[in-house]
Amino acid sequence: MKIGVCAKITPDADARIKVAADGSDVVLDGVKFTISDYDEYAIEEAIRTKEKHGGEVVSFTVGAATNDKQLRSGALALGVDRSVLITETPGDPLGIAKLLAAAIQKDELDVVYTGKSTIDDQNFQVGAMIAELLGWAHVSQVTELSFEGSDYKATRNMDAGVRQVVAGTLPAVFSCEDGLNTVRYAKLPAIMKAKRKPLAKVTAADVGTEAGAARSSVGNFAPPAARPAGRIIEGDAAVAAKELVRILRDEAKVL
């Protein structure tokens, strides 16, 4: 199987993100960058698919030329065979999806994994957009996945505890959810070996497309407005519970 995985390099989940004084952007100086959390599940699933069914795993990233560092340690050292880093800065999610889809098409893949969303922009868009651009099916929020030949069976999380089992035939894009697998750590020999694995830095022209002018822009960054100080309801449990119900009903009017 020819297996693709899309991975974005984002600020670490615990990084403190500041906003520029004029609110035009976030300030990422000095912030530690890693592969986005959900994309780590996607990388793990891609490697597991290769281990079980054979083939090759190729990772695709749209990002800065310096992202090669995280791709070597977080993708190639774990078992990805080669990485494609598209060094462009499209202005919107569809621009990113167009670059990824073009690169994926060039590599003639059977299956593509993405995270369900990235932890910085949280757009939940690129996976489904890639599927649309390729004319493939897309299965989101995948928590279980198996293959029999080119037929797949996936379980996905819906709302309110509802799960859905879906089936189809490849090619398809799967967006990976927390719980799909447990991510492995790189071992030292693999980290050394990863330094010699192929990592191609390419442009939009190299993959034969262009992201196009941005169709949307993002601005006015600010931390959420602080909530007014809360009110502690005193008294023993029974008294406080009764008083809370009265407040929620008569004052907050939410019951």
Next chain:
Amino acid sequence: MSGILVVAEHTDGSFKSTAAELIGKATELAATLGVTVSAAVLGDAPAASLGGFGATKVYQASGDFLPHSTGAVTDALVAIIREADPDIVLAPASFECRDVLPRLTARFDSAMASDAAALSIADGHLVARRPTYAGRIEADVTISARPAFALVRGNSFPKADNNGSTADVVAVSWEATTPSAKVIETLKPESRGIDLATASKVVAGGRSLKSKEQFDSLIRGLGDALGAGVGASRAATDAGYADHSEQIGQTGQTVSPNLYIAVGISGAIQHLAGMRSSKVIVAVNKDPDAPIFQHATYGIVADLFDVVPALTEALQEG
């Protein structure tokens, strides 16, 4: 044609609350733009009744869209958008629309904003305010392409009043072309399952519940008394007290109800990411220094095993 098109979701023919919320907001935005509001309805539902909330026209596509057949929903909405030719498309941030809207955005070579909590118009363009970085930062997405797509969180806007008028209904035919996985089974949990993403009230429990049995009796019991959706912190789902799909937070669901009751949840930043935009937040925790109290509208500092039964009882007494 132009205007604002609202995707009105329904369950077995009864419209979800997001339909009235989005049509209400769309009516306000449409007045700024000097355009009208229409709605899209898929499957069997009383489409004309959406006129009561302010839709002047309703585009209805018939067919079997359940359960959650992404391909069919995409194809039907593509046909409706081609027919209605809207400037803006608003849809609820449901699982189904989350899958479908990016496909539509790519199909129409446009742009979309996910999880919008506020909407406005600037220079004729849709501006959506939305969370990024786990809700620690908010930003405006301004969409210059047409049609502009937005996925809107439930409970973001008040429901439009129903004045009883009816809208013209236009039947739209569509063709199945989008590839899609086939649904072979839908697994429902034992719990009653109120749609968390759009619930107006949510009760969530943490690891302090100590067991699945106590989570079930106390948190689900309180949820029943309130008519609320039930959620859990990551610690509680990892411990097996609640289902993974009920997790609220950065790696789980994002909720924005009118009332959120956090029971035995300390309020880690990852949990706050999933619920901080709730309107009224109640925290029950015996640790007065728990960070959740800094975000709570009302707090009770006491043992949850004393408070929750008293609260359930007080609610049942009405």
